[in-house]
Amino acid sequence: xxxxLLLSTLILLTISLNxxxxxxxxxxxxxxxELGPERMKQVQWVExxxxxxxxxxxxxxxxxPQNKVLRSISLDELNALIEGELKSFPDITWLxxxxxxxxxxxxxxxxxxxxxxxxxxxxxxxxxxxEFHETSGNFAFTKENNVVVSTSDRVIEITDLExxxxxxxxxxxxxxxxxxxxxWSPDGNSLAFYQKDERNVSEYPLVDYSSxxxxxxxxRYPMAGGPGxxxxxxxxxxxxxxxxxxxxxFKGPQDGFYxxxxxxxxxxQFIYAAIIMRDQKSMQLIRFNAIDGTQDxxxxxxxxxxxxxxxxxxxxxxxxxxxxxxxxERDGFNNLYKYSISGKLLGKTTVEFPINExxxxxxxxxxxxxxxxxxxxxxxxxYKVDLSSMKVTQITKTAGSHSSKLSSSSNxxxxxWSSLSVPRKxxxxxxxGETGATIQNAExxxxxxxxxxxxxxxxxxxxxxxxxxxxxxxxxxxESKKYPxxxxxxxxxxxxxxxxxxxxGAPLWMHSMAAEGYIIFTVDGRGSSNRGRDFEQAxxxxxxxxxMQDQExxxxxxxxxPYVDAxxxxxxxxxxxxxxxxxxxxxxxxxFKVGVAGGPVIDWKYYEVMYTERYMDTPQDNMEGYEAxxxxxxxxxxxxDLLMIHGTVDNVVVMQHNMTFQQKCVEEGVQxxxxxxxxxxxxxxxxxxxxxxxxxxNYIKEHL
Numbered sequence: 001x002x003x004x005l006l007l008s009t010l011i012l013l014t015i016s017l018n019x020x021x022x023x024x025x026x027x028x029x030x031x032x033x034e035l036g037p038e039r040m041k042q043v044q045w046v047e048x049x050x051x052x053x054x055x056x057x058x059x060x061x062x063x064x065p066q067n068k069v070l071r072s073i074s075l076d077e078l079n080a081l082i083e084g085e086l087k088s089f090p091d092i093t094w095l096x097x098x099x100x101x102x103x104x105x106x107x108x109x110x111x112x113x114x115x116x117x118x119x120x121x122x123x124x125x126x127x128x129x130x131e132f133h134e135t136s137g138n139f140a141f142t143k144e145n146n147v148v149v150s151t152s153d154r155v156i157e158i159t160d161l162e163x164x165x166x167x168x169x170x171x172x173x174x175x176x177x178x179x180x181x182x183x184w185s186p187d188g189n190s191l192a193f194y195q196k197d198e199r200n201v202s203e204y205p206l207v208d209y210s211s212x213x214x215x216x217x218x219x220r221y222p223m224a225g226g227p228g229x230x231x232x233x234x235x236x237x238x239x240x241x242x243x244x245x246x247x248x249x250f251k252g253p254q255d256g257f258y259x260x261x262x263x264x265x266x267x268x269q270f271i272y273a274a275i276i277m278r279d280q281k282s283m284q285l286i287r288f289n290a291i292d293g294t295q296d297x298x299x300x301x302x303x304x305x306x307x308x309x310x311x312x313x314x315x316x317x318x319x320x321x322x323x324x325x326x327x328x329e330r331d332g333f334n335n336l337y338k339y340s341i342s343g344k345l346l347g348k349t350t351v352e353f354p355i356n357e358x359x360x361x362x363x364x365x366x367x368x369x370x371x372x373x374x375x376x377x378x379x380x381x382x383y384k385v386d387l388s389s390m391k392v393t394q395i396t397k398t399a400g401s402h403s404s405k406l407s408s409s410s411n412x413x414x415x416x417w418s419s420l421s422v423p424r425k426x427x428x429x430x431x432x433g434e435t436g437a438t439i440q441n442a443e444x445x446x447x448x449x450x451x452x453x454x455x456x457x458x459x460x461x462x463x464x465x466x467x468x469x470x471x472x473x474x475x476x477x478x479e480s481k482k483y484p485x486x487x488x489x490x491x492x493x494x495x496x497x498x499x500x501x502x503x504x505g506a507p508l509w510m511h512s513m514a515a516e517g518y519i520i521f522t523v524d525g526r527g528s529s530n531r532g533r534d535f536e537q538a539x540x541x542x543x544x545x546x547x548m549q550d551q552e553x554x555x556x557x558x559x560x561x562p563y564v565d566a567x568x569x570x571x572x573x574x575x576x577x578x579x580x581x582x583x584x585x586x587x588x589x590x591x592f593k594v595g596v597a598g599g600p601v602i603d604w605k606y607y608e609v610m611y612t613e614r615y616m617d618t619p620q621d622n623m624e625g626y627e628a629x630x631x632x633x634x635x636x637x638x639x640x641d642l643l644m645i646h647g648t649v650d651n652v653v654v655m656q657h658n659m660t661f662q663q664k665c666v667e668e669g670v671q672x673x674x675x676x677x678x679x680x681x682x683x684x685x686x687x688x689x690x691x692x693x694x695x696x697x698n699y700i701k702e703h704l
Contacts, residue, residue, distance in 0.1 A: 019448055019449065019450045020448065020449055020450065021449070021450045021512065021515045021516075022035070022446075022449050022450070022451070022508055022512045022515065023512060024509060024512050024690060024693050024694050024697065025690045026508070026512075027507065027508035027509040027511070027512045027693070028508075028509060028689050028690045028693055029687070029690065030508075031507060031508045034445065035445050035449075035508060036445055037418070037423035037424035037443075037445055037502060038424070038440070038442045038443070038445070039424070039442075040054050040056075040426060040439070040440050041054055041055040041056070041089075042054050042055045042089075042091065042092065043405075043414055043416070043426065043439075044405065044414075045094070045405060045406070045407045045408060045412075045414065046062060046094050046097055046408075047094040047095060047096050047097060047408055048096055048097045048408050049097035049408070049409075050064070050065055050407055050409050050411055050412060051063065051064060051065075051097065052065070052407070052428075053092075053094075055089045058074060058075040058076075058088070058089055059073060059074045059075065059089070060072065060073045060078075060089060060092065060113070063439075065407075065411075065412050065436050065437065066428075066436065066437055067428070067437040067438075067439050071113055071114075073111075073113060073116065075088070075089050077116070078111070078118070081111070081116070081117065081118035082104060082109055082118050084104050086104060090102040090103060090104065091103075092111070093134070095110070095134060098112055098113060098114040098115075099111065099112050099113070100113065101121060101134075106123050106124040106125075106126070107120060107121075107123060107124070108120075108121040108122045108123070108124060109121055121137065122137045122139075122152065125139050125141055125150045125155070127141030127142060127143050127148060128141060128142050128143075129141055129142045129168055129169055129180065129181060129182060131180070131182040131183075131184060133184040133188035135187070135188055136151075136187070136188030136189070137151075137152060137188075138150065138151050138188050138238075139151075140168070140182045140184065140191050140193075141168075141182075142167070142168040142169060142181075142182075143157070145161050145163070145165065145166040145167065146158075146159040146161055146167060146168070147159045147167045147168035147182065147191070147193050147236070149191060149236060149238065151238065156236075156241070158191070158234075158236040158243050159193075159195075159234070159243065161195075162199075164197065164198050164199035164220075165195065165196070165197045165198070165199065166195065166196050166198065167181070167193055167194070167195040167196075167234065168181045168182050168193045168194070168195075169181040169194065169196075170194070171194045171196040171229065171231055171258075171259075172196075172229070172258050172260065172610045173222075173608050173609075173610050173611070175258075175610040175611055175614075176258060176261065176274075176276065176309065176310060176311060176610070177260065177261060177310070177311030177312055178260060178261075181194040183262050183263075183264065185264050185268045185290070186264055186266055187268050189237065189238050189239060189268065190235055190236065190237050190238065190268060190290060191235070191236045191238075192233060192234070192235050192262055192264070192271055192290075193233065193234050193235075193236070194231070194232075194233055194259065194262070195231070195232045195233065195234055195245075196229040196230065196231055196232075197229060197230040197232070198220040198229045200227040200228075200229075200230070201220040201221065201222045201226075201227055201228065201229055202220070202221065202222070202223070202226065202227070203218040203219070203220060203221075204218065204219050204220070204221035204651075204654060205217070205218055206218075206219060206648075206649040206650075206651060206654075207648065207649070208649065208679070209648065209678050209679070210678070210679060217649070219651055221608065221651070221654060222608055222609040222610075223605060223606055223607065223608065223609065224604060224605050224606075224607055224608070224609055224613055224616065224618060224619055225605060225609075225613075225618040225619040225620055226609065228278065228609045228610075231257065231258055231259045232245055232246070232248070232259065233245065233246045233259050233262060233271075233273060234246070235271065235290050235293065237290075244291070244292055244293040245293050246259070246271065246273065246288045246293045246295075247288070247293050247294050247295055248275060249275075249286070249295055250275065250277070256277065256278045257275055257276060257277050257278060258276040258278070258610070259273055259274075259275060260273065260274045260276060260310060261273060261274040261310050261311070261313040261314075262313060263313030263314040263315070264290075265287075265290075265316070265321070265341075266316050266321045267321060268290065269289070269290055269291070270287050270288065270289060270290055270296060271287070271288045271290050272285065272286070272288075272299075272313065272314040272324075273285075273286055273288065274286075274310045274313075276308065276310070278609075278613070279613070279617070280307040280309070280613060280614045281303060281304055281305065281306070281307060281308065282303045282304075282308065283301065283302045283303075283310055284298050284299075284300075284301045285298070285299045285300055285301075285302075285310075285314070285326070285343075286298050286299065287299060287341070297342070297343060298343070299339065299341075299342070299343030300339070300343050300345075302328060302330055304330075306537045306540045307537070307540070307614045307615070308330075309329070309614065310328070311327070312326075312327045312357070314326060315358055317368065317387055318361050318362075318363055318364060319364050319365045320365040320387070321341075322340060322341055323338055323339060323340050323341065323346060324338075324339055324341065325337065325338055325339075325358070325368070325387075326338075326339060327355070329354075329532070329533040331348075331350075332352070332532055332533050332534060333351060333352055333353055333354050333355075333532045333533065334354035334356065334532075335349045335350065335351060335355060336348065336349045336355055336358075336370070336385060336390070338387065338390060347389070347390040348390055349385060349390050349391075349392050350390075351372070351392050352375075352532070353372055353373050353375055353377070353532070354372060354373055354530055354531075354532060355370050355372040355392075356370070356371045356372055356373065356380075356530075357370065357371050358370050359371055359382065359404055359405065359406050360406030360410065361406075361410070362410040363408070363409065363410060365387060366386070366388070367384050367385060367386050367387055367410075368384070368385045368387060369382060369383070369384055369385075369395070369404065369406045369410070369413070369431075370382070370383050370384075370385055370392075371383075371402075371403070371404070372392075373530045374394070376399075376500070377468060377496075377530050377531055378456055378468055378498055378499050378500045379399060379400060379401055379402075379499075379500045380401040380402055380403070380499075381394055381395070381396045381402050382394075382395045382396045382402050382404040382413065382415065383395060384431060394433075395413065395429065395431060395432070395433045396415060396417070396429070396433060397433050398417065398419070399419055399500060400417045400418055400419030400422060400500055401417060401418060401419070401499055401501035402415055402416070402417040403415070403416050403417065404416070404429070410431070411430070411431065412428055412429065412430060412436065413428070413429040413430075413431070414426065414427075414428060414429075414439075415427050415428075415429050418502040419500050419501060419502070420454060420456065420500055420501075420502070420503075420504055422502065423442045423444055423445060423502050424440065424442035424502065425438065425440065425441050425442070426438070426439045426440035426441075427439065446511075449511075450475050450515050451475060451511045451514070451515065452472050452473045452474050452475045452477065452511065452515065453472070453473050453475075453477065454471070454472050454503060454504050454506065455470070455471050455473075456468065456469070456470050456498060456499075456500055456504050457469055457471075459523070459553060459554065459557045460553070461525070461526070461549070461550050461553045462549050462550075462552075462553055465526065465535070465550075467523050467524065467525055467550055467553060467554065468498045468523070468524050469498060469521065469522065469523045469524075469554060469557070470497065470498045470504045470505070470506060470521070470522045471519065471520070471521050471522075472506060472510050472511060472514045472519065472520040472521075473514065473519055474514050474515065474516075474518065474519065475514070475515055477563065479562055479563045480562075480563070481563060482563060482564065482565035482568075483517060483518065483519050483563055483564060483565055484517070484519070484565050484568035484570070484704050485518065485519040485520075485521055485558055485564055485565070485568070485569050485570070486510075486513060486519070486520050486570045486571070486572060486700060487521050487522065487523075487551070487555070487569065487570065487571045487572070487592070488510065488521070488571075488572055488573060488577070489522065489523075489551060489571055489572070489573040489577045489580045489581060489584070490528070490573055490574075490575070490576055490577040490580070491524065491525045491526075491527055491528055491547040491550065491551065491573075491576065491577065491580050492527055492528065492547075492575070492577070492579075492580070493527060493528070493529065493536060493539075493576075493615065494529050495528055495529060495576070496524055496528055496529045496530045497522050497524055497528070498522060498523070498524045506520070509697070512697075513697055516701075519558075519563075519564065521554065521558060523550060523551060523553070523554035525546070525547050525549075525550025525551055525553075525554075526538035526539060526546045526547065526549075526550055527543075527546065527547050539615060540615060541615075541616055541617055541622050541625045542628065542629070543579075543604065543615055543616055543625075543629050544579065544580065544583040544587070544628075544629045545629075547580055547583075548580070548583055548584060548587060548588055551571075551584060552588060552591060555569065555591060555592075567593070568593060568704050569591070569592045569593055569594075569704075570592060570593060570595065570596070570700045570703075570704050571584050571592045571594070571595045571596075572595070572596040572597075572598075572696060572700065573597065573598070574597075574598035574599050574683065575598070575599050575600070575601075575652070575653060575682065575683075576601065577597075577598070578597040578598045578599050578600030578601070578645075578653075579597075579600045579601040579602070579631075581595045581596065581597040581600065582595065582597045582600050582602065582631050582642070582644070582661075583629070583634075585597075585638060585639075585640065585642050586631055586634035586635065586637050586638055587631075587637070589637045589639040589640075590639045590640075592640060593640045593641070593703070593704060594640055594641050594642075594699070594700050594703045594704050595640065595641070595642045595643070596642075596643045596645065596696045596699055596700060597642065597643070597644050597645065598645040598646070598692075598696075599645070599646055599647065599650055599652070599653045599682050599683065600631075600644065600646075600653065600657060600658065600661075601653055601657055602630070602631045602632060602657040602658065602660065602661045603626075603629075603630045603631070603632060603657060603660065604616050604619075604626055604629055604630070605619045605626055606654065606656050606657055606660075607653065607657075608652075616629075631661065632661055632664040635661070635664050635665055635668045635670050636668050638670050638672070640703075641673070641699075641703040643673040643674070643675065643695075643696075643699045644658055644661065644662070644673065644674045644675070645674075645675050645676075645677065645692070645695075645696070646658040646674075646676055646677070647676070647679075647680035647681050647682060647683070647684060648676050648677065648678050648679060648680065649679060649680065649681050650680075650681050650682045651682065652681070652682035653682060655676075658674070662674055673699070675695060677692065
């Protein structure tokens with residue numbers, strides 16, 4: 001039985017003579033511009049003041065929480081101050097209530113908005129992965145595989161590494177929340193950095209066909225069960241001019257652990273890091289001495305029969321140098337745990353929904369403001385956490401998806417949100433959730449376009465789990481007619497598709513397709529994010545199996561609808577969604593008539609170590625699971641039409657997946673369609689995406 005909890009009357013447009021359908025080209029190229037809700041530019045709080053700023057009409061405007069403009073600096077005035085020719089107002093960062101900084105080319109300037117002066121500050125170096133320390137004015141960056149530090153009076157190459165050893169970049173293929181490789185200490189006098197030795201990792205060829213003859217780019221790609229990178233972490237001290245490395249206590253194979261979630265102590269003396277064993281079933285949070293790299297203390301451990309996955313470093317609240325906060329799913333949902341610096345647990349939040357991030361703190365560390373999904377997983381709200389009692393109180397009340405910014409005084413929030421019926425709204429809120437001022441109420445960007453109705457609701461899965469769904473129906477749905485359905489699928493870790501936000505998170509091509517008489521349907525099954533540990537870990541050692549059950553539950557629901565043509569169902573997805581599309585076509589033959597799989601994983605033993613071994617263990621330890629999910633083993637089951645798409649230089653899901661699948665199809669005498677996108681990596685971007693989506697949707701129309 002369907003349980004509708006959210007219903008969008010998604011601005012059901014009256015179809016008039018002037019109404020237009022959304023073309024595929026417009027859907028792809030204009031979704032983030034004229035067909036997307038208007039966005040305010042550079043909305044942010046001014047540092048150390050209850051003031052906020054944004055860019056409007058080529059001017060920097062500074063306003064009160066009551067939305068009154070107090071100061072304004074135009075682009076012409078800024079150009080006069082720096083004797084420049086900027087074409088648009090640059091990105092600014094506030095340093096104090098009077099001063100912000102910006103760059104013009106490589107030159108950084110400080111702009112005093114009170115006396116309207118601009119002074120040259122520091123020069124931005126040329127390099128990659130640049131990290132700027134605002135207080136000291138120091139830069140860190142990478143040059144090829146090494147780390148360089150630039151100060152006001154010197155440039156120091158702090159590593160000198162052999163080929164195959166890389167420092168200062170994200171390691172572990174950006175798993176475990178790793179997004180960068182350089183970490184300044186609070187005072188800017190020391191720099192921590194990740195380092196990886198990839199010399200034991202196999203080289204993998206990516207072929208560039210644009211040259212004559214074709215050329216090869218060799219990347220290091222660690223496949224499941226094989227050799228991985230050897231991780232380490234270094235610290236450079238600007239005063240001693242020495243680099244030391246953290247003394248990792250674990251012995252054994254050199255690729256037997258991961259270093260993640262580096263964080264500094266407020267006094268600059270210690271580095272905290274999570275050390276995860278390769279099987280990802282155990283983790284230790286360790287404090288290291290930042291001067292000599294020795295292990296200072298093992299603060300605590302986490303273990304799991306499936307996997308642990310820390311993704312955020314220790315966080316110190318202002319004025320709380322003797323205690324820190326740590327995110328963990330150990331009790332079922334991502335909660336905040338408060339520890340002393342000796343490793344004693346002092347308290348924790350106890351909500352039964354995931355807390356995603358800390359937005360900011362009260363100035364003296366009395367409370368934190370956090371973002372969380374709440375009891376309705378399709379929504380995102382802002383909450384206050386009392387750091388004494390660890391009690392959690394909801395601030396935002398309006399149904400929808402909220403993203404907030406906390407003022408430095410912690411008196412106000414800038415809250416940006418949308419819902420199924422609200423394209424975008426920006427408000428100033430108090431910490432009790434009261435609206436002080438509405439600073440933007442974006443108009444419907446699809447006015448005059450023909451779109452259908454979007455609903456968000458939950459159904460029951462086979463095990464009675466709530467599964468959240470999004471359905472887009474054709475404009476003017478006639479329930480006496482039968483409509484074909486396109487199921488769009490991902491259903492993999494770290495992704496949630498169904499949200500109570502504008503268009504419910506759906507890309508505009510879905511509305512273009514719906515306007516041609518198709519129902520577009522999506523269900524977030526077990527394995528997808530923001531539903532807690534057990535929901536996400538249900539896929540452990542059997543990727544594809546539970547997810548197929550939940551996708552089939554979605555299909556069974558569709559079959560109960562009188563206006564669904566159950567004989568004309570198609571499925572499409574990319575990456576993990578490509579894996580799921582192919583799985584459904586081969587392991588549930590006949591469930592769908594047509595499938596289009598983009599960048600699909602075919603055989604998990606070809607996928608990267610860090611991700612695959614978390615969810616599947618190694619091929620040696622989980623032979624049965626790998627065999628069941630190896631889609632080459634199911635080729636002979638294909639019923640219907642299947643199109644496989646892959647970028648020729650995909651460095652995430654390498655082309656070997658699709659090539660070995662095509663080879664198996666030839667051996668089995670099974671006909672499938674295949675289209676490579678030359679020169680494209682894991683997805684197809686830019687104007688070529690119009691070609692991609694046209695091919696995908698035309699294939700479905702032709703065969704459905």
